[in-house]
Amino acid sequence: MTTLLETKATFRGADAVCFDVDSTVIKEEGIDELAKFCGVGDAVTEMTRKAMGGTMTFKTALTKRLAIIRPSREQVNKLITDHPPQLTEGILELVERLQQHNVQIFLISGGFRSIVEHVATQLNIPLSHIFANRLKFYFNGEYAGFDETQLTAESGGKGKVISLLKEKHGLKKVVMIGDGATDMEACPPANAFIGFGGNVMRPQVKENCTWYVSSFHELLQELEKI
Numbered sequence: 001m002t003t004l005l006e007t008k009a010t011f012r013g014a015d016a017v018c019f020d021v022d023s024t025v026i027k028e029e030g031i032d033e034l035a036k037f038c039g040v041g042d043a044v045t046e047m048t049r050k051a052m053g054g055t056m057t058f059k060t061a062l063t064k065r066l067a068i069i070r071p072s073r074e075q076v077n078k079l080i081t082d083h084p085p086q087l088t089e090g091i092l093e094l095v096e097r098l099q100q101h102n103v104q105i106f107l108i109s110g111g112f113r114s115i116v117e118h119v120a121t122q123l124n125i126p127l128s129h130i131f132a133n134r135l136k137f138y139f140n141g142e143y144a145g146f147d148e149t150q151l152t153a154e155s156g157g158k159g160k161v162i163s164l165l166k167e168k169h170g171l172k173k174v175v176m177i178g179d180g181a182t183d184m185e186a187c188p189p190a191n192a193f194i195g196f197g198g199n200v201m202r203p204q205v206k207e208n209c210t211w212y213v214s215s216f217h218e219l220l221q222e223l224e225k226i
Helices: 004-013 021-025 029-035 040-052 057-067 073-082 091-100 113-124 156-167 204-207 215-222
Strands: 016-019 102-113 130-133 134-137 143-148 173-179 192-196 209-211
Touching: 004 192, 004 209, 004 215, 016 021, 016 156, 021 102, 021 113, 029 040, 029 057, 029 073, 029 102, 029 113, 040 057, 057 143, 073 113, 073 134, 091 102, 091 215, 102 113, 102 156, 113 130, 130 134, 156 173, 209 215
Parallel strands: 016 102, 016 173, 102 130, 173 192, 192 209
Antiparallel strands: 134 143
C-alpha cells in the first residue's frame, strides 16, 4: 500500500493526470441528468448507485440504464444546451496549473462523449485526450445503443485506457483522480489514485484510498510545493 507521502510525491511529479468526469470534474452524474431530462430520473439514479457501489458490472449497468432512457440525438443536444454540465469549483484552476507544469491532462469517463467534449472545451483539454462512451443513433436520430467496443464501456476500462496511454505516450507517472469505485480500480496501472469527495462521498472509496480530498484546492496547495 502506498503511503500518503508517496501519493503526494507522485502527484507533484506526475507527467499525466487523468480525471473522472461525472461527480468529479463536473458536479453531476451526466447519465442521471439525461435520465431526468427524459423523464425517467428515479429509476436510473438507483441503477447508477448500484453501479458506483460495485454491485454490478459497469457494462450491465450502462446497458440497463440506457434501455430505460433511450435518449434521442435531439434530447442529448438539448440537454447540453439547456442544462450544460456544471464544473466543480477549483477544477479550472487545477487544470490550468497542471498544464503550466507541462502535465498532460486526460478525461476518462464512463459517461458520454458528447457531454465530455463540452467539458473538455471549457477546460482547454484537447478532444483527443477524451476517453468516453459513444451513443449511437439511427439516421432519424432515435437511440440505437452505444459503442460497446470502447474501453470505457467495460468494467476495468479506465485501467485499460491508462495502460494504453502509458504505452502510447511513454508516460512514467500517471495519477488517476475520481469519486468512484471504477476510478480507484484504475490504480494500478495508474501510479497513484486520489479519491475525490467534493460532490459525493462514497464510503468504499474513502476507506480504501491513501489520499482522499474534498476540494480541488487541496491539490492546488500541494502543487505550490513544486
